[in-house]
Amino acid sequence: MKRSRIPLYTTIAVLVFFYLPIFVLIIHSFNASRFSGSWEGFSLRWYIRLFTEREIWYALRNTLIVAFSTTVVSMVLGTIAAFALHRFNTRLQRVHYTLIYTPLVVPDILMGISLLLFFVAIGVQLGLFTIFLAHTSFCVSYVAMVVLARLQDFDFSVIEAAQDLGANWWTIAWRVLLPLLAPGIAAGGLLAFTLSIDDFVITFFVTGPGATTLPIQIYSMIKHGSPPLINALSTILLVVTFLIIWTVQHLTEDERTHENA
Amino acid sequence: MAEFLEFNDVSKRYGPIRAADHVSLSIRRGEFFSLLGPSGCGKTTLLRILAGFEYPDTGRVLLDGTDITDQPPNKRKVNTIFQNYALFPHLTVRDNIAFGLRIARRPAAEVREEVDRMLAMTQMEEHAHKKPHQISGGQKQRVAIARALINKPEVLLLDEPLAALDLKLRQRMLFELDRIHDQVGITFLYVTHDQGEAMSLSDRIAVMNNGRIEQLGTPAEIYEAPTSSFVAAFIGDTNFFDGTVSETPEPEYCRLRIDGFPDVLCFNDKNKQAGDLVHLSVRPEKFRLSVVKPNVDGRHNLVPGRVEEVIYLGSQTKFLVRVQDYRLSIAQPHSRFLLDEQPIRWEDNVWVWWHADDGYMLDRYSEKDEALKEMPAE
Numbered sequence: 020m021k022r023s024r025i026p027l028y029t030t031i032a033v034l035v036f037f038y039l040p041i042f043v044l045i046i047h048s049f050n051a052s053r054f055s056g057s058w059e060g061f062s063l064r065w066y067i068r069l070f071t072e073r074e075i076w077y078a079l080r081n082t083l084i085v086a087f088s089t090t091v092v093s094m095v096l097g098t099i100a101a102f103a104l105h106r107f108n109t110r111l112q113r114v115h116y117t118l119i120y121t122p123l124v125v126p127d128i129l130m131g132i133s134l135l136l137f138f139v140a141i142g143v144q145l146g147l148f149t150i151f152l153a154h155t156s157f158c159v160s161y162v163a164m165v166v167l168a169r170l171q172d173f174d175f176s177v178i179e180a181a182q183d184l185g186a187n188w189w190t191i192a193w194r195v196l197l198p199l200l201a202p203g204i205a206a207g208g209l210l211a212f213t214l215s216i217d218d219f220v221i222t223f224f225v226t227g228p229g230a231t232t233l234p235i236q237i238y239s240m241i242k243h244g245s246p247p248l249i250n251a252l253s254t255i256l257l258v259v260t261f262l263i264i265w266t267v268q269h270l271t272e273d274e275r276t277h278e279n280a
Numbered sequence: 281m282a283e284f285l286e287f288n289d290v291s292k293r294y295g296p297i298r299a300a301d302h303v304s305l306s307i308r309r310g311e312f313f314s315l316l317g318p319s320g321c322g323k324t325t326l327l328r329i330l331a332g333f334e335y336p337d338t339g340r341v342l343l344d345g346t347d348i349t350d351q352p353p354n355k356r357k358v359n360t361i362f363q364n365y366a367l368f369p370h371l372t373v374r375d376n377i378a379f380g381l382r383i384a385r386r387p388a389a390e391v392r393e394e395v396d397r398m399l400a401m402t403q404m405e406e407h408a409h410k411k412p413h414q415i416s417g418g419q420k421q422r423v424a425i426a427r428a429l430i431n432k433p434e435v436l437l438l439d440e441p442l443a444a445l446d447l448k449l450r451q452r453m454l455f456e457l458d459r460i461h462d463q464v465g466i467t468f469l470y471v472t473h474d475q476g477e478a479m480s481l482s483d484r485i486a487v488m489n490n491g492r493i494e495q496l497g498t499p500a501e502i503y504e505a506p507t508s509s510f511v512a513a514f515i516g517d518t519n520f521f522d523g524t525v526s527e528t529p530e531p532e533y534c535r536l537r538i539d540g541f542p543d544v545l546c547f548n549d550k551n552k553q554a555g556d557l558v559h560l561s562v563r564p565e566k567f568r569l570s571v572v573k574p575n576v577d578g579r580h581n582l583v584p585g586r587v588e589e590v591i592y593l594g595s596q597t598k599f600l601v602r603v604q605d606y607r608l609s610i611a612q613p614h615s616r617f618l619l620d621e622q623p624i625r626w627e628d629n630v631w632v633w634w635h636a637d638d639g640y641m642l643d644r645y646s647e648k649d650e651a652l653k654e655m656p657a658e
Contacts, residue, residue: 180335180366182353184380186429194383198370 048250063252078236089154096160131224145227162207169203290339299325301491314478317488359428367412370404381596398426508644513652540604545636559645564611566638
C-alpha cells in the first residue's frame with residue numbers, strides 16, 4: 020500500500036518554518052559583511068569582536084549571576100513545593116496547586132508589570148536582585164511541576180523500607196529520596212536556568228540601572244545597529260541552550276529506561 | 281510465661297471497614313507463624329501495625345515483654361519483606377543489603393563481612409554489583425530477604441512475599457524460605473492469602489476474616505478440625521450438611537438427621553445434645569466411593585448416590601455425586617494404574633461412605649461461605 024506523502028511534506032514545511040530563520044542567522048554570523056544583504060565570504064571576525072566588547076561580558080556576567088542564583092533557589096523551593104503538593108491532600112492544596120501553576124500561564128508582560136509595580140510599591144531598589152526575585156517567582160513553578168511529575172510515579176514503599184531498616188527521616192531524605200529524585204530536580208533546575216538566561220520581557224520591566232542582562236544587551240545592540248555581532252552572540256547562545264536542553268532530556272530519559280527495565 | 285510477641289486487643293478502622301477488630305494473638309519465639317485470609321481480611325494491617333507503619337486505634341503490641349506500640353518503625357527490632365520488594369533502585373544489590381548496617385554506622389569491614397555472608401546465604405554473590413532492575417523477580421526476593429535479615433531482627437515480617445512470582449519460582453522460594461527460617465532461627469510472621477504457602481511453611485496459622493481471627497492452630501488442626509464454615513471452606517475444599525442432632529448414643533458420638541440421609545454418625549467433641557442444629561463439614565478426600573456395596577462397620581456412614589460429573593486431575597479424580605438434595609464433591613486418589621481400576625463413570629450408581637471421625641461439626645456457620653467452596657455451579 021502506498022502511504023500518503025502529506026505528513027512528510029507537512030513535517031518538512033514545519034521544520035523549514037521553524038528552523039530556516041535560525042539557520043539564516045547562523046550563516047550570517049559567519050558573514051564578513053557588515054550588512055546582512057550580501058555575502059562577502061566566511062569570517063570569524065564577529066566572534067572575535069564579541070570577545071572585545073566589554074559590555075557584552077558585563078551583561079553575560081549579570082545573566083549568569085541571576086541564572087545561577089535563580090536555579091539554586093527555585094530548585095530548593097520548587098522541590099519542597101512539589102513534596103507538599105504530593106504528600107498532603109487537603110482542600111487548601113488545590114489552592115496551592117493553582118498558585119504554583121498560575122505563573123506558567125500568566126502572560127510575561129503581566130508578570131513584568133505586576134512585579135515592577137510591586138517592587139516600586141515596597142521600595143526595593145531595581146537591579147540584579149529584583150531580576151533574581153522575578154525569575155525565581157516563575158522558575159519555582161517549573162521546577163515544582165517537573166519534580167511533581169516524578170513524584171507521581173515514585174514508589175513510596177522504598178521510604179517505608181528505609182524506615183523499616185532503621186533510617187530516620189534525615190537519613191531517608193539524604194540516602195533515598197534525594198538520590199532518587201535527583202534527576203527530576205536537576206532537570207527542573209536546568210529548565211529554570213535556560214528560562215532565566217533568555218528571559219527578556221519580565222527582565223525588561225524589573226531591571227534597573229547597571230543591571231543589564233544578555234537579552235537586554237542584545238536588544239539595545241539591535242537599536243544601535245550592530246546585527247552581525249548579535250548574530251554571532253545568538254549563535255553561541257543557541258549552542259549553549261541546545262546543550263542544556265539535550266542534557267535535560269538525556270537525564271530524564273535515562274531514568275525512564277531504568278524504571279522500565 | 282509471657283509470649284514472645286503479643287497483640288493485645290488490637291483494633292484498627294479505616295472509615296467503615298474494621299481492618300482489625302479486637303485482635304489478641306500470641307506468637308512464640310522462633311515460630312513460623314502465618315496470618316492467612318482473603319484480601320481485605322486485615323492480615324496486612326496487623327503486620328503494618330507490628331512494623332510500626334500503622335498505629336492501632338486500640339490495644340497494644342508487645343515484643344519480648346516490651347510495649348512497642350509507640351515506637352517508630354526505625355526503632356523496632358523487626359524487619360519487613362515487602363510485597364513488591366521495595367529495593368532501592370539507585371543502589372546495587374550489595375549496597376541494598378548493606379543499607380541497614382551502614383545507617384547503623386557499623387565499621388566498613390564488618391559490613392563487608394556480613395554482606396558477604398548474606399550474599400552467600402541467598403546465593404546472590406555473582407549479582408552483588410547489579411542494580412535491582414537488572415535482576416529477576418526471584419533474585420529481587422532474595423535481596424529483600426538478605427537486606428532484612430542482615431539487621432538480625434527479632435521478628436521477620438513477610439507481606440505476601442511470593443505473590444509476584446510465577447508458580448515454579450514460588451515453589452522454589454517456599455523451600456528457600458523454609459531453609460532460611462531453619463538456618464537463622466528467628467521468628468517469622470508471614471502474611472498470605474495462599475493457603476498452600478501457609479500450610480506448607482507454618483508452625484501455626486491464624487485464619488483471618490473481616491478483621492478477626494477465625495481460628496488459630498497448626499496447619500493440620502486447621503485443615504482437619506475447622507471451627508467455622510469460613511475456615512472449612514477457605515482452607516481446602518469441603519462439603520457442608522445441615523442437620524439436627526437426634527440422639528447421643530455414646531459419649532463421643534452423636535447421630536444427626538440430615539435430609540435424604542440415613543441417620544449420620546458423627547464424632548461429637550463439642551458436646552452437642554439432641555435437638556441441636558448443627559452444620560457438618562466433610563472433606564472431599566475423606567469419602568470413599570465404589571460401585572459395589574462395601575462392607576463397612578458401624579462407625580461408617582454409607583449412602584447411595586449417582587455420579588453427575590467426573591473430573592480427571594491426574595493425581596486424583598474428582599467426582600460430583602448426587603445424594604438427594606446434596607451434590608457431594610469427592611476426591612479419590614489413584615492408588616494403582618488408573619486403567620486397571622474398575623472405572624467409575626458418569627451416571628453410575630455408587631456407594632459413598634465415610635468414617636464418623638472424618639465429619640466435623642462447625643461452631644459457626646455462615647451461608648455465604650458456601651461460595652468459597654471449589655464446587656462448580658450446578
